[in-house]
Amino acid sequence: DTGVSQNPRHKITKRGQNVTFRCDPISEHNRLYWYRQTLGQGPEFLTYFQNEAQLEKSRLLSDRFSAERPKGSFSTLEIQRTEQGDSAMYLCASTRDNQPQHFGDGTRLSIL
C-alpha cells in the first residue's frame, strides 16, 4: 500500500494559464474523488469516478474544469484559463467498497 500520490505538490502559474494535476490512487481502489480546499475551510467535493466513469460532478466544477480517469487508474484534473479564485489545495482521495477514503497530500495551486 503506497498511498495516494499527487503531483505536483505545488503549482504557481499566471492568471489565464492552463494547469493539470495528476492523482495516482491506491492500486485496486475503484472509487476516486477530487476535492478542493480553500484557506480556513474544509474540503469541498468536486467530482467522483467509479473505475473510468465520471459519475458525479459538483456545481463548483465550472466548464473551465475537466477531469479524466482513463482506464480506471490514475486521474487528471485540468483547469483552463485559471482565475484568482482557483487558488486552493486540490485533494484526491480513493477507496473501494464501503471503506473510508484515503487522501493524498494534495496539490497547492497559486495564481499570480
Place this chain on the structure above:
Amino acid sequence: AQSVTQLDSQVPVFEEAPVELRCNYSSSVSVYLFWYVQYPNQGLQLLLKYLSGSTLVESINGFEAEFNKSQTSFHLRKPSVHISDTAEYFCAVRLNTGFQKLVFGTGTRLLVSP
C-alpha cells in the same frame, strides 16, 4: 442534503490537559461519521470512524469520539493531549449508499502549548 457544523474554529489547550472538539451534523437519512486530521501542507489522515455498532469509537493514539443520534453529534475527545497533536481536525459525514462523497465541517485548529 447533509451538513456538518464545527462550532469552534480554534481550541487552545495546554499539554497534558483534556480536550473536546465539537461536531454536529444534519441529515435526513443515516450517515457514517468520520474525523480526519490534517498537519500543515499535508493531506487528510483518517483518525477514526463510526459506521455502526458501538457508539464509542477509539483511535490508536488516544482519541475517542461518541456518536449521539438524538443530539446529532460526534464530538472528539482526548484525556491528555501532546504537543504533537497540534493540527487541524475535520469532522465529516457520508451516506452509506450512492456516490459516498464526504461532506466536511470547516475544521477546528487544535493548538497545544507547553
